[in-house]
Amino acid sequence: MIWFINYFHLQILALELILCWHLPHRKLFFLRLLPMTALYCALPYVVPGGFFSPYVQIGWFTFGFLIMLILSALIIWGCFKISFKQVVFYACVAHTMQHIVHCIGQISSHVFKSMPSDFSQTVELFFMIGALALAYYFVKKHIRGSDTSDLKSNYLMAFAIISTLLVYVVSYWTTSQEYNTLGVQIFDLLSCHLIMMILLDMFKYRKAEKREMILSQLLKQEQDQHRMSKETVEVINRKCHDLKHQISALRRMDDSEREKSIKELEKAVMIYDRFAKSGNEDLDIILAEKSLICENKNILLQCIVDGKLLGFMKTEDMYILLGNALDNAIESTSLELNDGKKIITFMVSKKAGAVSIHIENPCRDEPVFIDNLPLTTKSDKEYHGFGVQSMRYIAEKYGGTLVTSWEDGIFSLDLLFPEI
Numbered sequence: 001m002i003w004f005i006n007y008f009h010l011q012i013l014a015l016e017l018i019l020c021w022h023l024p025h026r027k028l029f030f031l032r033l034l035p036m037t038a039l040y041c042a043l044p045y046v047v048p049g050g051f052f053s054p055y056v057q058i059g060w061f062t063f064g065f066l067i068m069l070i071l072s073a074l075i076i077w078g079c080f081k082i083s084f085k086q087v088v089f090y091a092c093v094a095h096t097m098q099h100i101v102h103c104i105g106q107i108s109s110h111v112f113k114s115m116p117s118d119f120s121q122t123v124e125l126f127f128m129i130g131a132l133a134l135a136y137y138f139v140k141k142h143i144r145g146s147d148t149s150d151l152k153s154n155y156l157m158a159f160a161i162i163s164t165l166l167v168y169v170v171s172y173w174t175t176s177q178e179y180n181t182l183g184v185q186i187f188d189l190l191s192c193h194l195i196m197m198i199l200l201d202m203f204k205y206r207k208a209e210k211r212e213m214i215l216s217q218l219l220k221q222e223q224d225q226h227r228m229s230k231e232t233v234e235v236i237n238r239k240c241h242d243l244k245h246q247i248s249a250l251r252r253m254d255d256s257e258r259e260k261s262i263k264e265l266e267k268a269v270m271i272y273d274r275f276a277k278s279g280n281e282d283l284d285i286i287l288a289e290k291s292l293i294c295e296n297k298n299i300l301l302q303c304i305v306d307g308k309l310l311g312f313m314k315t316e317d318m319y320i321l322l323g324n325a326l327d328n329a330i331e332s333t334s335l336e337l338n339d340g341k342k343i344i345t346f347m348v349s350k351k352a353g354a355v356s357i358h359i360e361n362p363c364r365d366e367p368v369f370i371d372n373l374p375l376t377t378k379s380d381k382e383y384h385g386f387g388v389q390s391m392r393y394i395a396e397k398y399g400g401t402l403v404t405s406w407e408d409g410i411f412s413l414d415l416l417f418p419e420i
Contacts, residue, residue, distance in 0.1 A: 007044070008051070008065055008068065008098065008102070009040065009041070009043075009044060009065075009068040009069075009071075009072065010041060011098045011101065011128055011131075012068070012069060012072050012091075012094050012095060012098050013037065013040065013041075013072045013075065014128075014132060015093075015094035015097055015098060015131065015132065015135050016072055016073070016075075016076050016090055016091060016094045017076070018132055018135040018136050019090045019093060019094060019135055020076050020080050020082060020086075020090055023080040023081060023082050023086075024080065024081040025079065025080060025081070026078070026079055026080060026081055029079055032078055032079045033075070033079045036075045036078065036079070037075065040068075040071055040072065040075060043068070043071070044064075044068070050064065051064030051065055051068070052064055061169075061172070061173075062172070065168060065172070066168060069091060069095055069164075069168075070091075072091065072094075073087050073088070073090075073091040076090065076091070085157050088157055088160060088161060089156065089157065089160055089199075091164075092160035092161065092163065092164040092199065093135075093160075093196070093199055093200075094135075095164050095167070095168070096163070096164065096167065096192050096195050096196050096199065097131045097134070097135065097196065098128075098131070099167055099171065099188075099192050100131070100189060100192045100193060100196065101127045101128045101131050103185050103186075103188050103189035103192065104123065104127045104189065105123050105127070106185045107182060107185045107186060107189065108123040110181070110182040110185065111182070156199075159198065159199070160199060163195045163198075163199070167188075167191070167192060167195065171188055174188070278303075278305045278306065278307025278308075278348070279306065279307040279308040280307025280308060280310055280311065282310075282315045282318050282319070283305065283307040283310060283318065283322070283348075284307065286318070286319065286322055286323055286326070287301075287303060287305070287346075290323075290326045290327075290330065293330060294330060294344065297330065297333075297334050297342075298339060298342060299330060299333050299334065299342045299343070299344060300342060300343045300344070301326075301344045301346065302343060302344065302345045302346065303346045303347075304345075304346075304347045304348075304349070305346065305347065305348040305349075306348055306349060306350070307348065309348055309349070309350060309355045309419075310348060310355070312398065312417075313398065317394045317397070317398075320390055320391070320394060321391050321394045321395070321415075322357075324387040324388070324390065324391050325357075325359050325391060325413055326344070326346065326359070327387075328387065328388070328413075329344045329346075329359055329360075329361035329411075329413075330344065330361075332361050332362065332363045332411060333361045333362055335364060336362045336364065341362050342362070343361075343362070344359070344360070344361045345358070345359065345360045345361070346358075346359050347359075350419065351416075353418075353419055354416050354417060354418055354419055355400075355416070355417040355418075355419055356414070356415070356416055357413075357414070357415040357416075357417075358412065358413070358414050358415075359412070359413045360410055360411065360412040360413070361410070361411055362409055362410060362411075363406060363409060363410065363411035364409060366406045367404075367406055367411065369404070373388050373389065373392065373404060374388065374404055374406075374411075388404075395415055395417070398417050399417065399418050400415055400416055400417035400418070401415070401416050402414070402415050403415075403416075
């Protein structure tokens with residue numbers, strides 16, 4: 001039983017499952033996982049020669065171990081909602097960890113030569129349990145909750161693949177063609193440990209780089225907010241300046257001209273009447289500012305809102321969530337050439353015991369959706385697109401969901417929160 005548990009392919013699959021278990025499962029997860037795992041575990045026993053089958057061996061070199069590694073990665077891909085780069089990274093990490101455990105077992109067999117042959121296998125099983133615990137700790141501390149883009153570095157992927165192949169080829173060549181000594185196993189162990197450290201450090205570096213991007217984006221949002229507030233003040237100043245001159249001119253007009261001018265004044269101040277009185281002061285401030293921006297861009301902002309329903313949300317979260325959503329809608333609507341279609345609809349209501357937020361606006365071109373979020377249209381995609389990601393984060397923070405869609409030139413954003 002110990003020899004069976006210590007088989008290369010079983011250890012690899014166990015480590016990969018631990019590393020990937022936090023990821024979203026595909027439909028019919030266990031109906032996928034169980035039969036594929038059973039077939040995978042039995043494959044080396046079904047094929048004559050197992051890992052060293054003549055069908056997968058060329059000269060002294062066998063592809064058997066590499067094939068089983070690839071098959072384990074395919075099982076993970078078929079059972080979890082996971083990207084190709086994530087599959088590669090987790091498979092390489094699992095392979096390196098498994099090889100470290102194997103090296104420890106080989107070293108124990110050299111050091112304790114007088115012990116029974118099963119002793120090294122018992123040692124390997126003990127350290128395999130430790131490796132599974134370390135994999136769980138690694139996931140919990142460094143991976144769980146991370147955005148999938150943390151694993152999009154091409155340099156990280158290239159290094160992971162090359163290092164895994166080097167460990168596999170060089171180790172197999174050394175043990176099959178050269179003397180399998182204690183020194184060789186210690187060097188193999190240290191090499192794998194170094195590779196493992198580099199892989200994890202590269203992952204941590206990528207996360208730190210991502211945090212720096214987010215901080216830069218937040219700084220940019222603060223600068224944009226300052227710019228928009230300045231534009232809002234300029235709009236108000238211009239309106240007030242126009243009102244001052246129009247009131248002064250009223251004194252010199254006859255009755256017919258005065259009536260006409262009064263109507264123009266009423267039209268000019270209608271924007272202030274349109275400021276939403278939603279029952280939520282924070283929401284009113286956001287809508288007042290966005291209404292002035294829309295007025296300046298000749299956009300009609302239609303609001304049907306019950307702000308009291310958003311009382312559960314913190315002020316800063318509301319600004320990020322709704323401010324980003326309305327800014328994106330304004331940016332998209334401003335590109336519309338037909339002034340009659342420059343309309344943004346914003347609704348906050350209660351539906352089926354939940355709080356619903358719906359925003360829709362014209363959008364000429366269908367966006368590219370990745371992970372159910374629209375891909376930014378800005379040229380530097382690596383440093384943009386955090387606005388929508390932060391919106392999803394805030395929605396999930398309050399137990400809600402964010403859904404975006406596009407149909408017939410209309411982009412829609414829907415947020416649904418359980419009523420608190």
